[in-house]
Each structure stands twice: as structure tokens, then as C-alpha cells.
Amino acid sequence: MPGYIFILVLLVLMWFLLIRPQRRRQLESQRMIAQLEVGKEIVTAGGLYGTVTAVEDGELRVEIAEGVNVRIAKRAVAGIVSEEDEEPEASAEPHEETAATLPD
Numbered sequence: 274m275p276g277y278i279f280i281l282v283l284l285v286l287m288w289f290l291l292i293r294p295q296r297r298r299q300l301e302s303q304r305m306i307a308q309l310e311v312g313k314e315i316v317t318a319g320g321l322y323g324t325v326t327a328v329e330d331g332e333l334r335v336e337i338a339e340g341v342n343v344r345i346a347k348r349a350v351a352g353i354v355s356e357e358d359e360e361p362e363a364s365a366e367p368h369e370e371t372a373a374t375l376p377d
Contacts, residue, residue, distance in 0.1 A: 314354040
């Protein structure tokens with residue numbers, strides 16, 4: 274009887290560590306693909322950044338440079354780029370607090 278409990282505990286542990294997180298990622302990916310629309314900036318699994326110009330059944334038309342449009346599969350989209358994801362440009366001048374703590 275104790276052998277069955279051990280196997281059952283392993284199966285439950287496997288469910289919570291492997292299967293459940295994979296299903297969650299899959300649902301998030303499906304939601305992201307459903308949100309794709311013209312004008313959104315995306316990044317592909319291959320690392321290309323571009324702006325969606327047309328949405329068709331299983332594919333997108335993406336402008337990756339001015340006048341350069343490519344056709345990609347929807348499932349190749351790795352993410353939607355938002356303004357929050359972009360890093361702010363670093364200023365050339367140090368902040369006052371940092372300048373005060375630097376040795377002479």
C-alpha cells in the first residue's frame with residue numbers, strides 16, 4: 274500500500290511542476306496571438322522587430338523596415354512590444370547623488 278501512495282505523490286508533484294505551468298504558458302501565448310492587430314509592434318521568435326500591417330488567417334504581414342514587408346506565421350510571434358518594455362536612455366551626466374559620493 275505505501276508504494277501506491279509514493280507513486281501517487283510523484284504524479285501529483287509532476288502535475289504541479291511540469292504540466293500545469295506548460296498549460297498556463299500555452300494559454301498566455303494564445304491570448305497574446307488573439308490580441309494581435311494592425312499597428313502593434315511585435316518581436317518574432319527569430320528576433321525580428323516589426324509593426325503588424327495586416328492580419329490574415331494563420332499569418333501576419335509585418336513591416337520590419339520602411340518599405341520592407343514580410344509574411345510570418347502567427348505562431349512565430351514571441352511577444353508584443355510595449356512602451357514599458359523599452360529601456361530609458363541613460364543620460365551622459367551623472368545624477369547629483371552619484372556625483373556627491375564619488376571620490377575626488
